[in-house]
């Protein structure tokens with residue numbers, strides 16, 4: 001076991017992690033630990049854009065953006081956070097431009113902007129051009145630009161280091177004569193893929209920026225590596241997870257594959273049609289139609305299919321129609337995604353509509369933080385030195401449904417905030433003593449996976465998990481489907497104790513790490529399902545057919561899921577609630 | 593002005609396709625190497641039944657998940673944007689997640705090897721450090737002198753187009769590791785580093801073009817390129833790599849971009 005010492009350790013080198021590193025690296029001794037090479041992170045897959053009310057092409061302002069974000073999230077958004085994000089969006093985009101990001105330009109040479117779902121002029125009057133973009137590879141350009149700037153600032157990366165545990169100690173603190181126990185961060189434990197050795201990193205500040213958990217589902221736009229590690233590590237160490245029942249299904253995944261076709265396609269004028277050739281979104285969202293928020297479009301599509309108007313021989317998808325757009329326009333604005341349709345489905349988008357169906361896309365929930373990106377260990381207690389930003393976190397700016405282009409924004413705004421706060425804290429705080437035998441738990445975890453000889457296969461358990469999540473915890477949910485899903489997850493967990501990992505070596509043992517990742521997936525599937533069961537209403541991305549209405553009286557609250565073995569009814573997940581922060585906007589009915 | 597599409601259209605029969613996906617059998621041969629076990633590399637092969645929509649990555653996953661968990665390779669996004677899974681497939685550098693099995697000759701075994709010119713660590717995993725080292729040496733970041741504007745710097749659409757092609761690079765190393773010069777001379781910067789230099793040299797906002805041209809004028813720089821076009825053929829992003837290298841050569845000669 002090797003021990004390293006840094007002021008700040010950042011877990012993850014996607015957009016959030018590298019944006020944090022650029023700030024923190026210039027102020028404090030910083031290490032970035034990442035299980036992937038930085039440029040392999042899934043931020044690079046983002047296509048459509050990053051929004052900010054620059055008003056470069058038409059009138060716009062940050063207040064309209066805040067409103068859209070709050071309404072898009074079906075009023076479960078913490079409004080102070082949404083306001084911070086919408087205000088700082090402008091600087092966030094300009095920061096990236098100054099770092100070199102090649103945004104598409106207007107004829108005047110300014111940053112160009114385009115439409116995206118749920119972003120409107122003056123509180124819902126009409127779609128507005130708010131999304132800044134670089135063709136349909138905006139995420140790629142953000143990831144490259146941030147990496148380039150990390151190179152420029154000599155940020156220290158530990159590539160292919162898997163963080164597997166968070167080290168915290170309980171300390172007694174006395175405030176106003178009252179003594180209480182407080183968690184403090186001491187560092188993290190990581191596994192070096194190349195050598196199979198464990199490395200302990202002692203740090204004053206730890207920033208989690210480890211991304212999402214899309215691989216709990218079978219049909220997903222997410223990378224194989226998005227297995228909820230950061231959320232899982234925090235949860236196992238007693239940090240609650242907020243709003244995990246809210247998972248976004250993006251309307252336009254390539255049918256059967258889940259590969260994403262950005263909403264930018266619809267932003268540029270593409271529309272959805274059913275098997276009868278009908279533009280069905282006119283019925284579901286008469287004002288903004290195909291540019292309604294994702295939860296609404298995804299449900300409308302699933303409903304068309306359920307009611308027998310799906311296209312194709314099995315009537316199991318709908319069609320994304322770009323055929324009325326000029327090929328030159330498509331090539332200029334949507335080159336990558338039309339190439340996906342050609343490569344993977346053999347469909348020519350110039351002349352044929354593309355088969356699409358909702359794909360699991362984005363975790364609205366995650367590790368709870370406040371607007372300084374500080375992690376909370378309950379509704380209001382900050383864990384000194386612990387930060388989270390990006391998809392792993394829940395501040396909450398997305399509430400129950402994220403608007404397109406708000407995540408690339410989130411990772412930049414709150415990534416920067418996390419980096420600044422982590423460095424600032426580290427400059428005054430002391431190191432916390434590393435607990436004795438810091439790697440015991442991690443070694444046990446790895447040894448269990450390595451030495452068990454029960455013969456169960458990791459890939460098979462994972463597949464069965466993904467199947468049940470797709471079938472029972474997707475766009476439509478009921479008590480029955482959720483209870484059944486929990487039951488299946490429990491049996492999969494039991495089988496997981498009897499897995500066999502074939503690769504017994506130390507070097508690049510990805511077989512072993514897939515087993516560890518499956519452990520996180522199982523935990524997160526359980527949390528997501530238990531939280532979905534707990535929320536007996538429909539709001540944003542969470543639709544309960546047995547409770548189809550939004551119920552503000554009982555459920556205008558965040559959910560907080562704690563690991564608790566005593567909660568046997570819900571597979572060891574205890575659910576509590578946390579108030580939503582309101583500033584300007586009172587809940588209204590959500591119509592588009 | 594864009595025109596509003598029709599509320600209802602007549603769809604062509606059979607539009608979208610789908611339904612039963614055809615299956616076929618393949619033989620997958622993978623070049624194996626694990627210094628923990630042996631200093632010698634060898635080939636392993638498997639008979640697999642695959643679907644018409646499957647890619648080489650799906651075949652590798654089938655092997656790893658159902659037959660031999662020790663087969664090792666990198667992968668992440670699985671749709672050609674993260675650059676993790678560049679490998680030699682039937683002698684050509686490609687991304688495993690972008691190569692459909694049905695587009696290969698499945699009557700013969702499909703051969704999968706690690707990319708060449710970088711030290712092999714285990715099976716299809718190579719040491720990427722030398723590759724990233726060259727990348728870092730060409731100053732792959734915008735350098736601009738003078739005052740920062742309060743808002744964005746202006747750049748015309750034409751100026752933006754000038755370097756558009758080279759912004760697509762995903763650093764997968766397919767180009768560099770297909771270059772015969774790189775195979776024999778590990779010191780050569782290689783196409784990917786030059787592509788990334790091009791991305792900044794031709795960016796109207798950048799002020800360090802001269803310095804980068806100087807770096808690439810080095811004996812291990814652009815002049816080692818023998819214009820074999822392997823790199824352009826290998827690029828999974830369709831970047832015209834050889835053209836970019838020629839433009840850099842031209843810029844060194846004329847000191848004009």
Ligand SMILES: Cc1cc2nc3c(=O)[nH]c(=O)nc-3n(C[C@H](O)[C@H](O)[C@H](O)COP(=O)(O)OP(=O)(O)OC[C@H]3O[C@@H](n4cnc5c(N)ncnc54)[C@H](O)[C@@H]3O)c2cc1C
Nearest residue numbers: 012013014016035036043048049163211390391405407408
């Ligand atoms: C296909 C697609 C298109 C999208 N398009 C858009 C868009 O147009 N606009 C928009 O706003 N949003 C979009 N999104 C959403 C957005 O891209 C993501 O939410 C965002 O990029 C997440 O960034 P991140 O930094 O939080 O995580 P990621 O970029 O996923 O990075 C996670 C990092 O954590 C590291 N990591 C994970 N686990 C560990 C561990 N155990 N130890 C060490 N390191 C670890 C990984 O190596 C990686 O570096 C899209 C998402 C997808 C999937």
